[in-house]
Amino acid sequence: MERHSASVNQGQQVMTTRQKVEAITFDVGGTLIKPWPSVGHVYAKVAAENGLKNLSPEILNRQFGAAWKGLESFNHGREEWAALVDKTFAGTGTEPPSQTFFPQLYDRFSEPEVWHVFEDVVPALEVLASHRVKLGIISNWDERLIPLLRRLKLDTYFEAIVVSCNVGFPKPSSIIFEHAARKLGVAPERILHVGDSLDHDIKGATTAGFQTRLIDRNRESEPSTRIKFLHELEVEVA
Secondary structure (H helix, E strand, C coil): CEEEEEEEECCEEEEEEEECCCEEEECCECCCEEECCCHHHHHHHHHHHCCCCCCCHHHHHHHHHHHHHCCCCCCCCHHHHHHHHHHHHCCCCCCCHHHCCHHHHHHHCCCHHHEEECCCHHHHHHHHHHCCCEEEEEECCCCCHHHHHHHCCCHHHCCEEEEHHHHCCCCCCHHHHHHHHHHHCCCHHHEEEEECCHHHHHHHHHHCCCEEEEECCCCCCCHHHEECCHHHHHHHHC
């Protein structure tokens, strides 16, 4: 089945054709789950457990955000995480965490207690599964992701969980999307990818031939290009 939608081009209405969606893939961080209460809160708590009291979660959040934005590339390796954490704690008067409590901090993010599953996730996955559409994950993450999804009781919804550390190519590389399409056994043009990053998710998936939807829970993008809640995806498969 093909779906038709109208778009406007130089004053004329043009009909575009979309392939029927047979599979939906999801980003994870910011799309299905988020750190809880925040990255800075988790960092401050682990630091306090190691004798470093009174570090501000808000300051750590700001410094983490600045360090993250300053990355030219990031393959989610353990050493890369250690360097990023050191930058986050720079100027706080502490020793670099890579020399002290980084292993404990790294392991803490394997625990479900420091992650929040967005309220719309499980209901949406249940509805989509009822339509017999294949579901998958395409995520820039490390070896902690699949065990974490299992502990969050999310893994059983997905026929394919594709993680950048296993593929060797993170989003937005088309290679990771093509790998997911092969695992799902669905042509790229019949897969809809959902994520919260224009660069990694939307541009990367589009290059690979996927259909796309931006999940924008804070309504910061144009209405025509985003969804706010995952239940809005049902119209794509109904």
